[in-house]
Amino acid sequence: MNNLVSLTYLDSYDDSKIKSAVESSFSKLKFDTIIKPDMKVLLKVCLPESVQPDSAETSHPAVVQGVVEVLSKLGAKCIIADSPYGNFTQSHLDSVYFKTGMLEVANSSDCELNHNLKIFSMDTPNGVKTKNITLLDVVNDVDVIINLGKIKIDEKLGYTGVGANMFGLVPGEVKTLILNRLSTIEDFNNYLIDIIDALKDKLIFNILDGVVALEAGNSQRMLSCLAMSENVFSLDSAIIKILGMDFNNTIIKLAFERGFIDIDDPYEIVGDDIENFELADFSLYAYDLDTKIHRNIRGQKSYFNTHQERPTIKPNRCKGCTICSKICPTNAIMMKYDKNGELYAEIDYKKCIFCKKCYLGCPYNVVRLKTPLEYKKLHKKINEFNHE
Numbered sequence: 001m002n003n004l005v006s007l008t009y010l011d012s013y014d015d016s017k018i019k020s021a022v023e024s025s026f027s028k029l030k031f032d033t034i035i036k037p038d039m040k041v042l043l044k045v046c047l048p049e050s051v052q053p054d055s056a057e058t059s060h061p062a063v064v065q066g067v068v069e070v071l072s073k074l075g076a077k078c079i080i081a082d083s084p085y086g087n088f089t090q091s092h093l094d095s096v097y098f099k100t101g102m103l104e105v106a107n108s109s110d111c112e113l114n115h116n117l118k119i120f121s122m123d124t125p126n127g128v129k130t131k132n133i134t135l136l137d138v139v140n141d142v143d144v145i146i147n148l149g150k151i152k153i154d155e156k157l158g159y160t161g162v163g164a165n166m167f168g169l170v171p172g173e174v175k176t177l178i179l180n181r182l183s184t185i186e187d188f189n190n191y192l193i194d195i196i197d198a199l200k201d202k203l204i205f206n207i208l209d210g211v212v213a214l215e216a217g218n219s220q221r222m223l224s225c226l227a228m229s230e231n232v233f234s235l236d237s238a239i240i241k242i243l244g245m246d247f248n249n250t251i252i253k254l255a256f257e258r259g260f261i262d263i264d265d266p267y268e269i270v271g272d273d274i275e276n277f278e279l280a281d282f283s284l285y286a287y288d289l290d291t292k293i294h295r296n297i298r299g300q301k302s303y304f305n306t307h308q309e310r311p312t313i314k315p316n317r318c319k320g321c322t323i324c325s326k327i328c329p330t331n332a333i334m335m336k337y338d339k340n341g342e343l344y345a346e347i348d349y350k351k352c353i354f355c356k357k358c359y360l361g362c363p364y365n366v367v368r369l370k371t372p373l374e375y376k377k378l379h380k381k382i383n384e385f386n387h388e
């Protein structure tokens with residue numbers, strides 16, 4: 001895979017300028033020769049929330065429209081897809097498609113919006129962070145994937161460019177489940193690389209909308225940049241350079257360690273010079289790979305109640321043997337005395353990482369796993385599809 005990255009200066013979301021920038025970049029990268037008539041393309045846009053396009057949190061509809069029109073001219077059939085956070089349901093998708101402008105794109109051009117609500121799991125034996133990923137079934141309906149992300153600095157995850165955009169192929173409710181299990185930004189980025197590696201045969205092209213980017217503090221910033229590459233890591237490398245970030249604090253360091261990119265020659269620019277886009281004062285969070293994933297406490301509470309499979313101990317059944325408190329890796333289990341002076345174990349869920357060691361290690365089968373209804377429903381959905 002080559003390391004060419006096309007950068008185009010775009011000072012607005014003007015329809016005709018975008019279309020001409022897309023055509024010119026496709027041609028410079030010879031991507032227009034890859035698209036064949038009737039090829040089914042999943043256009044993986046960035047729609048994490050139900051918000052207006054001027055929030056800069058989602059792929060801008062003008063960019064999506066420009067890409068769809070150029071692909072249609074080349075004969076491809078596009079399906080626009082993403083999974084927002086929250087439950088992956090038709091009503092949620094409808095609201096997101098409407099608010100983010102994707103419904104209007106579909107109504108005014110030759111493309112479909114994804115309405116396939118099925119999900120599936122696939123093994124990822126080479127994965128570093130996971131050996132199995134759950135994805136939207138629409139991946140199975142298409143020949144290829146084009147990854148169309150947004151340049152953003154996320155409060156919880158730091159830089160989220162084109163590699164991070166692939167996380168949106170994980171169904172919303174499963175995303176929450178995964179983020180609650182991952183501990184650091186390094187874990188998250190290794191998880192992303194696992195997804196990218198698993199889909200490498202289908203993921204053929206990457207686009208980043210940085211006409212207006214999102215800085216730390218959730219503020220919009222003109223970057224005037226539309227960037228493209230067939231190589232996901234080359235594209236992220238170029239943008240990381242533009243934003244003035246240290247490679248060692250990002251997904252690129254991990255991609256290098258895992259053999260996905262040559263750190264001495266990460267990208268070759270075609271189109272406008274990279275120096276034209278570099279910003280010394282783009283606002284970033286001081287996150288590095290060791291930074292713990294910052295959790296939203298309200299979201300965490302609702303997630304905990306609805307999805308988290310968790311260990312529970314009934315004090316009157318506990319024999320007070322203290323084994324669980326000794327094997328718990330986070331010291332989340334305290335031994336207490338009840339009113340009869342009997343010792344029992346109690347779990348502090350603020351410290352618990354849900355590793356199940358206490359459940360597996362209790363010699364009296366006193367530790368039980370509580371499975372909330374939403375968790376059961378989600379796993380039923382995955383199992384049903386995998387056994388169809």
Ligand code: SF4
Nearest residue numbers: 328352353355356358
């Ligand atoms: S699940 Fe793991 S972290 Fe939580 S209480 Fe049990 S042993 Fe400790």
Ligand code: SF4
Nearest residue numbers: 318319321322324362
């Ligand atoms: S290992 Fe089981 S019986 Fe022993 S203290 Fe823990 S919960 Fe109670």
